[in-house]
Amino acid sequence: MTTLFVLDVPENISVVTVAVEDPAVTVGRRGHYHEISADGPIVIDRRATGCRHAVWYSCIAGVGRDGRITQHDKNALRVDPV
Amino acid sequence: MTEQDHRVRGVDHVAFPTFDPAATVRFYRDVLGFPVVHSICAAGWGPENHPDFIHFFFDIGNDDRIAFFYYFGSSPEVGGPVGEKGDAYARFGADVPEYFVRSRHLAIHVDSEHDLLEYRRRLDASSWPVEMQIQHETIESIYTHDPNGYMFEITRAMRPVTPQEDDDANLTIDALLDVVAGPEPTFGKLLARKAELIVERVPV
Ligand SMILES: [Fe+2]
Numbered sequence: 001m002t003t004l005f006v007l008d009v010p011e012n013i014s015v016v017t018v019a020v021e022d023p024a025v026t027v028g029r030r031g032h033y034h035e036i037s038a039d040g041p042i043v044i045d046r047r048a049t050g051c052r053h054a055v056w057y058s059c060i061a062g063v064g065r066d067g068r069i070t071q072h073d074k075n076a077l078r079v080d081p082v
Numbered sequence: 083m084t085e086q087d088h089r090v091r092g093v094d095h096v097a098f099p100t101f102d103p104a105a106t107v108r109f110y111r112d113v114l115g116f117p118v119v120h121s122i123c124a125a126g127w128g129p130e131n132h133p134d135f136i137h138f139f140f141d142i143g144n145d146d147r148i149a150f151f152y153y154f155g156s157s158p159e160v161g162g163p164v165g166e167k168g169d170a171y172a173r174f175g176a177d178v179p180e181y182f183v184r185s186r187h188l189a190i191h192v193d194s195e196h197d198l199l200e201y202r203r204r205l206d207a208s209s210w211p212v213e214m215q216i217q218h219e220t221i222e223s224i225y226t227h228d229p230n231g232y233m234f235e236i237t238r239a240m241r242p243v244t245p246q247e248d249d250d251a252n253l254t255i256d257a258l259l260d261v262v263a264g265p266e267p268t269f270g271k272l273l274a275r276k277a278e279l280i281v282e283r284v285p286v
Contacts, residue, residue, distance in 0.1 A: 062274070
């Protein structure tokens with residue numbers, strides 16, 4: 001299980017919409033956060049999000065302890081189960 | 083958690099030494115149009131062989147001020163040997179990374195893109211043109227270095243900061259304090275701790 005929290009601000013919306021294009025990924029809400037989760041990895045393509053660099057590299061509010069970021073670069077964000 | 087009332091009213095002044103008052107006045111008063119609002123001409127006194135000095139202030143809006151000290155008879159070496167990088171106050175060797183050298187800086191606020199671009203126009207027409215114009219997360223900034231080598235930023239908000247961003251900032255700080263209290267703090271540990279705080283404190 002991997003869980004990723006993303007704060008609900010306008011700049012981050014495309015991160016969430018791109019994440020849920022994967023049918024294995026679900027998105028819920030916890031207060032002002034989007035809670036993105038999956039049994040396996042979560043992979044988000046940077047170009048698909050159209051995020052500027054500063055937004056892309058600061059879009060993550062939290063990663064549950066059962067997941068770990070294994071890639072966060074100009075191409076993609078990837079969170080793998082531990 | 084802050085429970086005490088918050089009484090302060092912004093920046094009164096921030097002060098820096100200068101060894102080039104002529105260029106400093108050109109940059110702040112003549113190029114940027116920041117009015118000179120105060121100055122003190124003082125004879126040196128005190129135990130440290132304090133030089134005679136002029137302390138002069140420019141209005142940076144909101145009645146806040148940037149101030150400089152010019153010490154007669156002193157040169158940049160008073161603060162140590164001249165380095166490869168840095169400014170009139172602090173000098174660094176060539177091996178000190180740029181992110182560190184640039185970390186301490188002053189940013190002055192404007193209300194709109196229009197105003198930001200007006201200051202860009204003034205700087206670009208001067209000897210201190212804009213070096214970078216960058217959109218960060220929710221702000222846009224222009225940067226240059228003033229005649230003393232101080233990094234100078236003017237910034238505007240692209241949208242107002244929302245209350246949930248303030249809440250998120252407080253979660254970040256609480257997570258950070260937990261992580262730096264433990265061994266070997268990392269960004270990964272911070273994000274893991276922050277996820278726990280979100281689950282603990284934020285109602286579903
Ligand atoms: Fe800044």
